[in-house]
Amino acid sequence: MKFQITELLNGKRTLVNISKRVFLLSFILFVTISLLSLVRGSLPSSPKKNITNSFSFRSKEIKKCDVFSGKWVSHPQGPYYDKDTCHLILDQQNCINNGRPDIEFMNWRWKPDECELPLFNATQFLTIVRGKSMAFVGDSVGRNQMQSLLCLLAGVAYPNDISGKYTLHPYSSVWFYADYNFTLAKFWSTFLVRGSDADPDGHSYNSVMNLYLDELDKSWVTQIEKFDYVIISTGQWFFRPLVYYESGQIVGCYKCNNKNITDLTNYYGLKRALRTAFETLIGLKGYKGVTILRTYSPQHFENGQWNRGGSCGRTRPFTVEEKRLDGYMLEAYLSQVEVFGTEEKEARKKGLQFWLLDISELMMLRPDGHPNRYGRSRDKNVSINDCVHWCMPGPIDTWNEFLLYFMKMGSQISSSLKLQKVF
Known part of the structure; x- marks a missing residue:
């Protein structure tokens, strides 16, 4: 006890x-x-986290609206880059370096009616595409957009040119961002489908060409299957004389001046070539990428055509009251959108995404954005009146602002509302 x-x-x-x-x-x-x-x-007290400066760019933080309906507004802050901060600008579009005296064309920005278009953020873009690949397929205007993207990214990273590792068309190129494991390619294919010179005297600016509308151009289709983003760009070349083939047989022509061949419009060729491109992409077994159609880029020749003294010397944008998309450019645009609408439905059935980069109407308002006589021919060291391509920096940088906006939105992007407005 x-x-x-x-x-x-x-x-x-x-x-x-x-x-x-x-x-x-x-x-x-x-x-x-x-x-x-x-x-x-x-x-x-510690500053609150600024969402716009962080890497939190989920789609719910971005207001969804029709970013292609709006107007150009003054933007005194100026462009993202210049000839000193980006040494990748091609001389063809280096307007300031070629002597253009006015700079106001660089001080405008697109303002959607219902929301704000976010500024391009190179770090965000490269973060999204880390470990991925993107290809621009088409003509020189598509190359123009890719060059714009290279310069927009130059403030964060410069790529290595690895074009020599591939068998490519001389106008094609491949770039690699090692720090982000990101591949950026440009596949030159003016018609998307197979084409060849029909004129025995060889190729010239207005010579006749054969187009095989049901045969895709192998220079890009054999390499495209593993790309995560494919941006289609075409339209300008379909206004030259063309002979159309399907199943190996001539079915008609455009401006070929041959009474023995059925006259067909250039829009027939444009629609048929686009359909072949889209159907091929949809049918590729290993293709899981996002297909993006960049619509027709307007030209602004005044007082004559490109080869008859035409020029584009304006220094300010049009307002929507002054200029609308019309005539042959409207028809080219509607032809593209018609095919896109049909093929986008088929793509959805297979779980694929098709996006419409609908720049035609808003770029119709930018007659001031072309090189005009401050451009250069790619093949000849001479000045030309270029009212087709776009100065860099300039309004073409807006296309890549749209592209990044779409990439942030991801699968929430739908082209159906825009297509309903068009038709």
């Missing part, structure tokens, strides 16, 4: 000691927290 009482008392002393220690620790902790609170209260 004595042992039990002594053991019990010893236990109580132990509990009392433990209680004292717990109380002492609690008191010290309370005093420490109070002191820290007082110190913290005397310091400036």
Whole structure:
């Protein structure tokens, strides 16, 4: 019994000691927290996280609207880059370097009616495409957009030109951003489908060409299957004399001046070539990429055609009241959108995404954005009146703002609403 009482008392002393220690620790902790609170209260408060400057660019943070309906507004902050910060500008579109005296054409920005178009963020773009690949397929206006993208990214990273590792058309190129494992390619294919010169005297600006409308150009289709983004660009070349083939047989021609061949419009060729391109992409077993159609890019020749003294010397944008997309350019645009609408439905059935980069109407308002006489021929060191391509920097950079906006939105992008407006 004595042992039990002594053991019990010893236990109580132990509990009392433990209680004292717990109380002492609690008191010290309370005093420490109070002191820290007082110190913290005397310091400036931490700034709140700025979403626009963070890498949190989920689609729910971006307002979804028709970004292609709006107007051009003054943007005194100027362009993202210049000839000194980007040495990748082709001389053909380096308007300031070629002597263009006015700079106002660089100080406009597209403002959608219902929301804001986010500024291009090179770090965001490269983060999204890390480990991926993107290809521009088509003509020189598509190359123009790719060059714009190269310069927009130049503030963060410069790529390595790895074109020599591939068998490519001389006008094609492949770039690699090693830090982001990102491949950017330009596949030259003016018609998307197979074409060849029909004129025995060889190729010239207005010579007749054969187009095989149901045969895709192998220079790009054999390499495109593994790309994550494929941006289709075509339209300008379909206004030259063309002979159309399907199933190996002549089915008609455009401006070929041959009474023995059925006259067909250039829009027939444009639609048929686009359909072949889209159907082929949809049918490729390993293709899981996003297909993007960049619609017809308007030209702005005044007082004559490109080969008859036409020029584009304006220094300010049109307003929507002054100029609308019409005539042959409207017809080319509608031809593209018609085919896109049909093929987009087929793509969805296979779980593929088709996006419409609908720049035709808004670029109709930018007669001031072309090189005009401050451009250069790619093959000849001479000045030309270029009212087809776009100065860099200039309004073409907006196309890549749209592209990044779409990439942030991801699968939420739908072209159905825009197509309903068109038709």
